[in-house]
Amino acid sequence: MRMPVEFRIEDILSRDRRAIARAVTALESGDERMHAIRFSVAEHVGHAHVIGVTGPPGGGKSTLVSVLIEALRARSLTVAVIAVDPSSPITGGAVLGDRIRMGAMQSDDGVFIRSLASRGHLGGLSAAAADVIDLFDAAGFDVLIVEAVGSGQSEVEITRYADTRIVICPPGLGDDVQAIKAGILEIADAFVVTKADLPDAARTEEQLKAMLALRTDQSIVPPVMKTVAVSGEGIAQLVDWLCAREHKGTRHLGSPANAARKLLSKLIRADGYARHLGLELIEASPGSATVRMEVQAHHINFNGRCHGGAIFALGDTALGLACNSYGRIATLVDGQISIASAVEGGEWLVAHAFEVSRSRKIGSYRVNITRARNGQYVAGLHGTVYLLDQSLQVEGS
Ligand SMILES: Nc1nc2c(ncn2[C@@H]2O[C@H](COP(=O)(O)OP(=O)(O)OP(=O)(O)O)[C@@H](O)[C@H]2O)c(=O)[nH]1
Ligand SMILES: [Mg+2]
Structure with missing residues (x-):
């Protein structure tokens, strides 16, 4: 009896959407097909730029991601998005902030959006995400964006699989800025103050910069950028910064x-x-x-x-x-x-x-x-x- 592998690696490499979707489902379920998929894509990874976007619930991650997709597409880059949702499994683009915009994007061949549910046991979440990242990488997407809510351990693990880690920080967090500091300040490559149209934005930016000045390692200081999703303010600078980074595939070096x-x-x-x-x-x-x-x-x-x-x-x-x-x-x-x-x-x-x-x-x-x-x-x-x-x-x- 053959192992049930109802997809071909060639289909994934040629970015066949149905083959990719089936493989993601198999990876998510964590059954025995996972090994075969993992193994066949392993040789083809290391080309994509994997960007982790994390931050507090409701902070504007999904909205930022949808604006980023548009900006990256405008630069002729293909984009896959993995929205990691440990609590509520939601399919397709619905997990992202702006559904109307996402609806249009789902029909674009250069964009693939998938939300990912937990495998239901401790540690399974990040394992599935890592496999799906490799799958999208092998499928030839230029940029992979992983959105994870910044609470608990999972986002720290997810960002380990990213080449570039962005921590979003909406205005008015107050003491929560300190919470970010305790968890992920040290791993961020950049901070983005989202919803910069709100009155507290300048203060949040100042707080972040003050905290970064206290970091023990001052050899690389992550930039702090500001974005407004509705007007698109700050997005071009963020995309310029992302595209200039030469960290593609670096996650594999240390793996x-x-x-x-x-x-x-x-x-x-x-x-x-x-x-x-x-x-x-x-x-x-x-x-x-x-x-x-x-x-x-x-x-x-x-x-x-x-x-x-x-x-x-x-x-x-x-x-x-x-x-x-x-x-x-x-x-x-x-x-x-x-x-x-x-x-x-x-x-x-x-x-x-x-x-x-x-x-x-x-x-x-x-x-x-x-x-x-x-x-x-x-x-x-x-x-x-x-x-x-x-x-x-x-x-x-
Ligand atoms: N004023 C303002 N509101 C924004 C901006 N970006 C997002 N929002 C709003 O913030 C709310 C949360 O946005 P999301 O993008 O869903 O936030 P999220 O971080 O993905 O949320 P979770 O995935 O639930 O953790 C929504 O009501 C957005 O419309 C912005 O630039 N300015
Ligand atoms: Mg979201």
Whole structure:
């Protein structure tokens, strides 16, 4: 049975709206298709400028985002927007401030707007957002805007995936300006005083500047800009500043997960035995790897079932990738398998390897092998690896 992946990466790369929408839904649900999507887009990311817009509820984020979309489109840039709403899942452009304007934009091929609901468990929200950012990036949008309400932890996490972080600060926050300071002052690349037509705007700007002067790191001082959504005042300056920033794709530079994905996809391609068995890497991060295999005729033993050696090879490959994921050579010195269930031809198996412990010389890893169809446990592997003082040399790395 094939894994249910009812979209093609080519459709996403060519910015097919329906394919993108389906992939977002799969990522949002967090089911097993997520891994395949995540993995296939990983090679194509790093071109978009990801802008995080955060700030207090009702502060004017959505209104600013819709004005920004227009301004960016006027400069021939394509834009995708992710509105992150942890509490109320709203679809399409309705989550954004100016619905009439957004309605017109939804028919523009260069704009894609999606609101994102929480996956329903702690941390799931930002994980889905990060995946959707990569998806839109792979689809070739020039600019991605992520709108997140600045309350709690989620926006801090979301802004980690952005190349540029804008914190909006409407007038009249009073003590709330202090609250922003406690949470996200240190991560902002720019502050925007929204609703600058309101009387308190100048005071808010002064307060912000005074707070920035207190920052311990004065090597880069984020600019404070003012915008009025209705008149468009200040928007051109903001867009000029955004376009001048040379931080496109910088979020990937420091991402250990992406580095691991890149390295491990090279390793598995360079592995003749993995190729022979038809093993595919579907997910990777430092210290862990997930590999799948479709049980085919050449995996079947004299008893008509999947050969234990093939199951071991699947688990051992995942383990080998997990322990080599840091770029340092690791080699198996002891490995044990226990098999709980017979496997038939045509089934898909998924091996997930993860680190139990790792010291300077020795690493301990576990692998769970399950049926892709229903997640049922099939086999478990435990391995001890010896860590060499040598870096991996892979062609093209
Ligand atoms: N006077 C004035 N009002 C504005 C401006 N921008 C937005 N608003 C108003 O502020 C209110 C909130 O705007 P939104 O853009 O929905 O704010 P938001 O930060 O996206 O709100 P949440 O997503 O609910 O957190 C709306 O009533 C807007 O019309 C502005 O430049 N000037
Ligand atoms: Mg909003």
